[in-house]
Amino acid sequence: MRKRFNVHWSQHMTDTELYEPEAPTVIVDSTSTDYIEFAWELPCGRTGGNITEYRYKYKKATDNKFMQTTTTTDTRIRITSLTPCTSYVFQVTALNSIVKGTWSNETRQNTTQKGFGIAPTFNSSRVTSNTISITWNPIPCGSRGVRVTGYGVSLSRQDGQSKRDNLKQVPNTSVSAQFDQLSPCTTYIITVTTAQLRGEGTSFSREIETDSIVPGVVTGLTISRIQHDRLRVSWTAPHGTNPDTPCLATDYLVTYELINLEQCQEVNDAGVSSLNTTDTSVIIEGLEAYSTYRVIVTSRNEAGNGTATTRSKITGEKSKCVRVDA
Structure with a gap:
């Protein structure tokens, strides 16, 4: 039951x-x-x-x-x-x-019996973020014990998962195959196996990784005051589980800009400062007291910059400004 x-x-x-x-x-x-x-x-x-x-x-x-x-x-x-x-x-x-x-x-x-004869060998590959093309060297004509009728080319993920349609039958007149609609920054295993009159023959396998795409946006951006001239900035890294943006960040660009000297005067052009980090938090030092800063965090990897996340924060108060007239 x-x-x-x-x-x-x-x-x-x-x-x-x-x-x-x-x-x-x-x-x-x-x-x-x-x-x-x-x-x-x-x-x-x-x-x-x-x-x-x-x-x-x-x-x-x-x-x-x-x-x-x-x-x-x-x-x-x-x-x-x-x-x-x-x-x-x-x-x-x-x-x-x-x-x-x-x-x-x-x-x-x-499992099938290992084939006889010599195996084909890897020649070259061409990769994008969602495709892999592979070519191989044919078995030399006249090799003893080998009569190749075609090739079977299969693709699987390195983690063991595969899909039903990732198996291609290639005629013996061709030495190339292409797989489309793949995931970025993912390692795949491509296996090329000869088909012979008596069944499956010899094979070779090759691990190939698809190209990266820019990482996703950081989340949970928070800014807290430490002292009047320092801010702690922290965030959560892109997880890499989103199928649209599966690639991880390798580092982060943190830029900050003084927007307003709250106690004294507005700032029109104070310039933008930046720093790089591989961590998910950073302390910004040397800031003006009781002033508003705009902070921007951008995830990055070898493919480029992801979408930036912005937040503003006022530093702590030190003392009141005293304006001296000329």
Whole structure:
């Protein structure tokens, strides 16, 4: 029987029923000499009780214990660095906010036998923030034991996640492939495998990182007074989890400008000062007492400057100004 959990909130919220997630249904999406890609879905018509993530585990069929479990929010995973011609066992379970579900049935799959002959070799790559193009050197004509009918080119993220459509079949007359709609500043693994009349052949893999884009805007910018001539400025770094701006900042440009000498006179052109830092806080010194400063913080990386964040603050009072007439 499926377990049900009642979650009670405050008097202003309705009660929520959470069920133990049912076991996912696993399929084998692709197999090679050193990886197996698994995908899964919940039984038809089931919501799974507000699933937050999945936990999976695998082992060689001859081993007694599974390797350490790993969590993911994806419904597909490529397990790499496997042994050729070996049987593996895979299981996955769904989790919600209060309980772990039932493990899936064991799914068994063999990696393929390592091919014979010599492997193609990497030639060059061309990269943008969302595309990778790769070329390779063909196997020399007349090589013993090799009759290449084409190439299989696959792409996966270094963290093991991959997508179904990131597999291309290339004819033996071509030695290049391109992948589009990728994430910036992300390391991908591209594997080129020869296709032979007797099946999958030899292969090579290459790690390639997409170019960066400017980082996101800093958040939580706060300015506090330390003394009459110093301000502490702090902020929160861009997290890099936004798919539109996933690249992290490498440093920050902090600029500050005197806007108004509150006790004495307005300032028309006091100039702008700046400093660089890799931290998420800085102390600005040598300021005028009881005066308004505009502070701007801009995140930066190798791709350029992100969007600036601005805030103003009045320094502390030291003493009243005394104006001396000529």
